[in-house]
Amino acid sequence: MKFEEMKQILVDAAERAGLTEYEIYYQMEESISAETLKDEISSFASSVGGGVCFRCIVDGKMGYASGELMTADALEELVQKAMSNARCIDSEDEVFIFAGSPAYAKLSERDVKLNDAAAVRDTALSLQRALYAQNEKVTDGTQTCALTVTTEIAMYNSHGLSLSNLVGMSGAYVNPVVRDGEEAQENFEFGEGTSYEALKELPAKGVQGALDKLGAGTIASGKYDAVFDGTQFRQFLSTFSPVFSAKNAQLGLSLLAGKEGETVAAPCVTLIDDPMREGAAMQTPFDGEGVATARRNVIEGGVLKTLLYDLTTAKKAGIASTGNGQKGSYASPVSIAPYNFSIAAGDATEEALFAAVGNGIYITECKGFHAGANAVTGDFSIESAGFMIRDGKRAEPIKSFTVAGNFFELLKQIDRLGNDVKWGIPGGFTVFGSPNVLVKGVSIAGK
Numbered sequence: 001m002k003f004e005e006m007k008q009i010l011v012d013a014a015e016r017a018g019l020t021e022y023e024i025y026y027q028m029e030e031s032i033s034a035e036t037l038k039d040e041i042s043s044f045a046s047s048v049g050g051g052v053c054f055r056c057i058v059d060g061k062m063g064y065a066s067g068e069l070m071t072a073d074a075l076e077e078l079v080q081k082a083m084s085n086a087r088c089i090d091s092e093d094e095v096f097i098f099a100g101s102p103a104y105a106k107l108s109e110r111d112v113k114l115n116d117a118a119a120v121r122d123t124a125l126s127l128q129r130a131l132y133a134q135n136e137k138v139t140d141g142t143q144t145c146a147l148t149v150t151t152e153i154a155m156y157n158s159h160g161l162s163l164s165n166l167v168g169m170s171g172a173y174v175n176p177v178v179r180d181g182e183e184a185q186e187n188f189e190f191g192e193g194t195s196y197e198a199l200k201e202l203p204a205k206g207v208q209g210a211l212d213k214l215g216a217g218t219i220a221s222g223k224y225d226a227v228f229d230g231t232q233f234r235q236f237l238s239t240f241s242p243v244f245s246a247k248n249a250q251l252g253l254s255l256l257a258g259k260e261g262e263t264v265a266a267p268c269v270t271l272i273d274d275p276m277r278e279g280a281a282m283q284t285p286f287d288g289e290g291v292a293t294a295r296r297n298v299i300e301g302g303v304l305k306t307l308l309y310d311l312t313t314a315k316k317a318g319i320a321s322t323g324n325g326q327k328g329s330y331a332s333p334v335s336i337a338p339y340n341f342s343i344a345a346g347d348a349t350e351e352a353l354f355a356a357v358g359n360g361i362y363i364t365e366c367k368g369f370h371a372g373a374n375a376v377t378g379d380f381s382i383e384s385a386g387f388m389i390r391d392g393k394r395a396e397p398i399k400s401f402t403v404a405g406n407f408f409e410l411l412k413q414i415d416r417l418g419n420d421v422k423w424g425i426p427g428g429f430t431v432f433g434s435p436n437v438l439v440k441g442v443s444i445a446g447k
Contacts, residue, residue, distance in 0.1 A: 001070045003154045009072050010054055013079040014158070021057035021097045022082075023157040025288070026050070027330035032117055033147040034124040038140060039132070041124065046117055050152075051330045054078040055097075058086035062095040066331040096311045099159040101292035101323075105276050105285040107165070119195070120146045123172060126196045130203035131176045138207060139184070141177035148194075153284075161290050169281035169426055170194045174206040178214065185213040190425050192281060209364075216385065216397035219446040225360035225415075226403075226442040227353045227389065230422035232366045234434040237271075237341060238424070239369045240378065240407045241432070244298055245336040246313035253376050255408060256304060264304045265411035268346060271299035273308065275323070275339035275429065282426045288327030288334045296322060298338075299411075308336050328428055342433035346417025353438050355392035356416055361444065362387040362394055363403065378407035402445040413439045 003026050014022045028050035035043040052075070053066040063086025065078045124146040132138050148170040155163045171192040178185055187209035193199045228236075242248050249257035256264065265271070275293035276283050287293055289311050297305050309317065310325030313336065326337040354362070365385040373380040381404040388395040418436030425431070 006052055006070055006075055007154075007156050009075045010052075010079060011156075013076040014054075014056065017079055017083060019056050019058075019079070019083070019158070021158055022079075023055050023097050023290075024155065025053040025055070025327065025330055026152075026154040027052075027327075028152045029149060031147065031149040032120045033145060034117075034121045035143060035145045036124045036128040037143055039125075039128060041121060042143075044117075044121065052078070053327075053330045054082045056082050056086060057095055057097060058083050060095070061086040061089040061091070063087070063089065064333060093312050094315050096289070096315070097157050097159065098161065098290045098311060100161040100290060101286075104163070104292045105294070107276075107283060107285060120148055123196045123199065127172055127174055127199065127203055130200070131174055131207060134176075134203055134207035135178065135211060137178040137180055137211065139177050139179040141184075141186070143175045144172060145175075146172040155286070155290055157290065163286050163290060165284055165286070167282050167284070167429075171425070172199050172202065173425075174202045176203070176206045176210050178207065178210040180214050183214060185210045185216075187213070212387075213385070213397050213399070216399035219361070219388070219398045219401050219444065221446045222444060223441045224444050225357045225438070225440050226444075227350075227357060227360070227362045228366075228434075228437045228439060229362070229364045229386075230418060230420070230434040230436050231424070232363055232384075233437045234342070234422065234424055234432040235366055235369055236380075236407060236410065237343070237434060238432045239373045239380075240375055241338055241341060242375050243378070243407070244308050244338065246307040246309040246317065247336050249307055250313055250316060254307075255376075255378060256307065259304050260306060262304055263302050264408065265299050265302045266414040267302045268417055269299055269302050269411060269414055270297055270344040271342070272296070272344055273298055273322075273324070273338045273341050277340035280340050280423075280431070282339075282429050282431065284339070284429050287321075287323045287325045289321070289325040291321045291323040291325065293323040293339065298341075302412075308338060310334055310336050326429060337428075337430050338432075339429050340423075340431055340433065342421050342423070343417065343435060343437070345419050345421050345435045348416050348418055348436075348438070350418060350436060353416060353418060353436055354389050354394060356438060357389045358392055360389045361398070361442070362389050366403065373407075378409075380405060380407060398446075400446075404443045404445060410439060413441060415440050 065081035
C-alpha cells in the first residue's frame, strides 16, 4: 500500500474518532549486505522492512502506536491504540504536534538507488581478494563487508504539514588480520562508495595499518603530549554526545546544564552539528517532529553556544527547537540526537602535529568505551594503542596502555587540530567525525 493510501485511511479514522491533533510517520528501509571470510561469502542478507507510527494528543497527553501490517483494518486500529496509550501517560511535560517551520532546506538530486545484490557480493569478494594480495602476512580471520541501505521517510499531520525524504548510503569495511610468527594484529577501515572502484584504496590502507602494529612494545606511565587520530577522537564525541542533550541537562544528567554562553573548551575548538553536510550520504531537512534542521555551532571558539533541543525541552527553556528531535525508527519515540556531529578541522597536517609534539604519543586505537566511560561525569579510562612520537616523527608501535581523564577537561586541553575531518559509519542520520587532535598532558598508565 502506498503512503498516500495509508495516510487517507488514518486521517479518516482520526476524524471519526474526534482527534484534532495527530501525526502520521512512515519509514521504509531496503538493505543489502555481504560479508566474506577466507575467499567466500560467509553471510548475505537482503531485507525490506518498515512501518507506520500514529501519534495523537488526548487530554494533553501524547499517545503512540505503530505497526508493520498496513491493511485498512490494522491502520484504523492504530488510531484506537494510540488514543488508549495516551490515557496511560502520567508525564506532565507539554506535548506538541508541530505546525511546520517557515522553510526547509532543499536536498540536491542524488542517486540513492540500491546496488543490485550481485554488485554488493562482487564488491565484498573483490576487496577480500585484494586484501590477501597486499602482503603474504595477511592470514585467516581477514574479513570484508559491503553494504547498501536506502531509507524513505514521509510525515503528515493534522496541521497539514507534509514532508518526505529519500536517502541512501553504500560502503564497505575491511578487517585484515596479519601474522608474523606467533604475533597477530588486525586493523579496521571503512569507506563510502557505490562500487569497488570507489573503495579500491581500502585494502592497501587496511593491511598497512595492521602491519604497522607488529612488534609493538610498552610505555612507562606518566603524562604525555598526545595526538589522537581523528578516527579515535570521534569515539569520545560519540560516547559523550548525550551531555549536549537539553533533556539530559534538564534532568540533571549533564554537567553542561546552565553553561550556554560559557567557555567549555579550548579556543581552537568549534563543534558543529550539520544535518545537511555537503558530501554526507545521510542528510535530512527535518527532524522526527517535522521541525526544520539547520547547521549549528554547538561550541564556537571554545564557548558553548547551544545544547540540542526537541520541541518539549525547547518549550521548557523558552526557546525554539534546534530540530534535533530524531526518531531512530518508525516505531521509536522522539529522542534528542545530533546529525553530522564533528569538531571543525584546523590547519595542521599530521606531520605538523607530530612536529609540535616533539616527543610524545600518537594514539590510533581506543576501545572499551562501553565499560570505561561515564557519560554523566565525563570520566574515562580507555585501553589504547598507537605509536611513539620521537623528534617530531612517528616512531615504533606501542600497545597495552590506558588513557585516563575527563571529557570536559579534555576539551580544554586541546592545543591544535588537524586539517582533515575523519567520519565514521552513519547510524541512521547520526554520524561522528573529528580531525586529528593534539592534547597536552594526557595521563597514561603503562608498564
